[in-house]
Amino acid sequence: MSELSVTELSEDLRRAIESLEKTEGLSTVGIVTRVGDGVAWVHGLRDAGFSEVLEIESDGKTVEAFALNLNEDEIGAVLLGEDSSVKAGAKVSLKGTVLEVPVGEEMLGRVVDPLGRPLDGGPAIKAKKTGLVERNAVGVMGRKSVHEPLMTGIMSIDAMFPIGRGQRELIIGDRQTGKTALAIDTMINQAKQKSGVVNVYVAIGQKLSKIARLVDRLKSEGVMEQTIIVATGPSDPASLLYLAPYAGTAMGEYFRDNKGHALMVYDDLTKHAVAYRQMSLLLRRPPGREAFPGDVFYLHSRLLERSAKLSDDLGAGSLTALPIIETQAGDISAYIPTNVISITDGQIFLETDLFYQGIRPAISAGLSVSRVGGAAQTKAIKSVSSHLKLGLSQFRELASFTQFGSDLDEATKKQIDRGQRLTELLKQPQYQPMSIWEQYVSIYAVSEGIFDAVGVDKIKDAQAAVLTKLWTDYKKDMRELNKGGKATDEVNKLIVKAAKSAAKGFEG
C-alpha cells in the first residue's frame, strides 16, 4: 500500500472546507424534464453553449453531460454516466468548460476511458496538462507536406503503399481479415525500430477481452511504455464511444504539438458512426442515408483533419492516423466507407478471399493506394519497389485467367512464376514486423531472379536463410542499409552473392 501523507491529507480537507466558505452569487440553473437512453432534456440554461459540460445533481452525486442540441425551448444533452441515476426534476448547472482530457507523458503506458480516467487499476493519473476534446485542426500555413516515412514493418505496405508521418491511411476490409493486426504490427514496429513515435490506440466499442489481449501483447512486445490506450466497450454509453476518438486525438496532439510524433489507430470508425447515429436519433435529429445524420461526414472529417505534419515553425511534429473501417461483404461503396475513403490520403484494402487463400496480410494490390506516402518512402525501398505494385496486380489478374487453360507463352509463364514467388515472399506472420534492410534484401533478391529456381513452397525458408546469412556475415553493411539510404553497388553485389549461396540449398 502506498504511504499516506498526513500533512497532505489534512491540507486537502482544509482547502475543501475553505472553498465551501466562499459562496458565489446566483448561479444559472435548469431542470431535467425528461431522461432516457443516455439523453437528458433540460429546461432553462439559456446561456449554455454547444458542447458545453453540464452537471446534473442526482442522489448526492453529480452526473456530467454535454449539450448537443440547443433548441428554443430545451437543451438535448448526452449523459457521460449512467442515466439510471438521473431523475426528472433534477437541477442542472453549467460547469463553465467544454470537454477536456488529461494529456502528457503521464498518460503513456496507461489504459484510460474517453474522459481520461484510468481503467487499468493503476494509480490516479496526475497529468499537469489537459487538452480540448473538440479542437480545430491546424490551418494551411501551419502544415508541411508529408515527407518522413512511418515504417509499418509490413513489407507489402512499406513497399507498395508507403505511409508518411502526418498521413491518414485507411485500413478497410470485412470482419476477420486482419485489420487490427496490421495496426498492431505498425505499433509494435515503432518500438522495435525505436522510431520515437508514440502510439495511441482508440478502441471504439471493442470487446473488453480483445482489449485485454491487446494490452498483454503490447506489454510482452515492450510497446506499452510508448502507448496510450483509450478503451470503450460495447456496454459503454454511446456518448463515450462518440467521444473516444476525439479524446485519443487530444492525447496524440500533445506529442505532435511538442515536436514529437504520434500514431493514432481508430478501431473502428464504423462503430463510431453507429454510436453517433444512435445519439443523433435519440436527440431527434433528422435521419438521412442509412439513418445516419446529415453531419456524419463532418463527424469524421473534423477528426481526421487533426492528423497532420506540422510546419517547422510549429515544431515539425506529426500526427499520423490509421482509421479502421469494417465493410459488409467487401462493399466499399457503402455510405461510411466512401466518406472515410474520400477524407483519407489512401487506403489499404484487405480481401477476404486472399485471407482464406493464406495470403496474409490479405492486401489487395489493385484497390489499395497511398496518395501522399510516395514522397515519404525511404530511398532504399523506393529503388526496389517501383514496379512491385503493377507486377503484383498483373500477376493476380493473369493467375485468374490461367485457371481456364494451360497453353501459355514463355513470357506469361515467367511472369506468373515471378508473381507466385513475390506473393509468397510478401506473406508475413503477425507480430513480426520487418526492418528496412530485411525488406530491401527480400524484394531485391526476388526482382533479381535469385529465387527463380527455388520452389514456391520453399521461398520463405530461402528468404530466412538469406537474411540470417547477411546479418551474420555483413552486420555493419545491413545496419547502414537500415538507415534507409540508397544501397551502393557494393552492397547490392554482397546481397546477390550471399543470397545466391543461401538460396542454393532450397533449389530444385
Next chain:
Amino acid sequence: MSKKLSRRTIAQYCANQIIAKDDLIIKKLAAFLVDSNRTREAILIVRDIESALASSGTVVARVVVAHELQASVEAEIKKFIAHSTDATKVAMQVTTDASLLGGISIDTPDHRFDDTVQGKLKTLRANKV
C-alpha cells in the same frame, strides 16, 4: 395545420399581458393548454413566464430558510435579489425547512443561490472529502 407554438413564445406573450394587467391571461393560458393538449407543459410554461418577467424587471423568487426570518432580514434578502438580478420588483415566497440546518437558498426561474449547511454538506460528499 398550424405550427406548434414554442413555450418561449407563449411565455413571452403571457408575461407581456401580465405586465399590461390583463386579469384574464392566466385563464386564457389554461384554456389554450387544455385546447392544444399541452397541459403537461404547464409547469415549464410557468417557469418560462417567470423567466420572461425577470427579464422585464420582475423577479419571482422562492426563498427557503431553516428558521423564520425577521422582517429586516427579509428586506435585506429582497435587496440582495434585486441587486443580483437587476430587478425593479421582487416577489418573494418564503418557506421554512428545518432540514436545511442553517443558511438560505434562493431559487429564481433561471438562477439559484445555495448557501445552506445542507448544500455545503452535499458538496463535501460529492467531492468525497
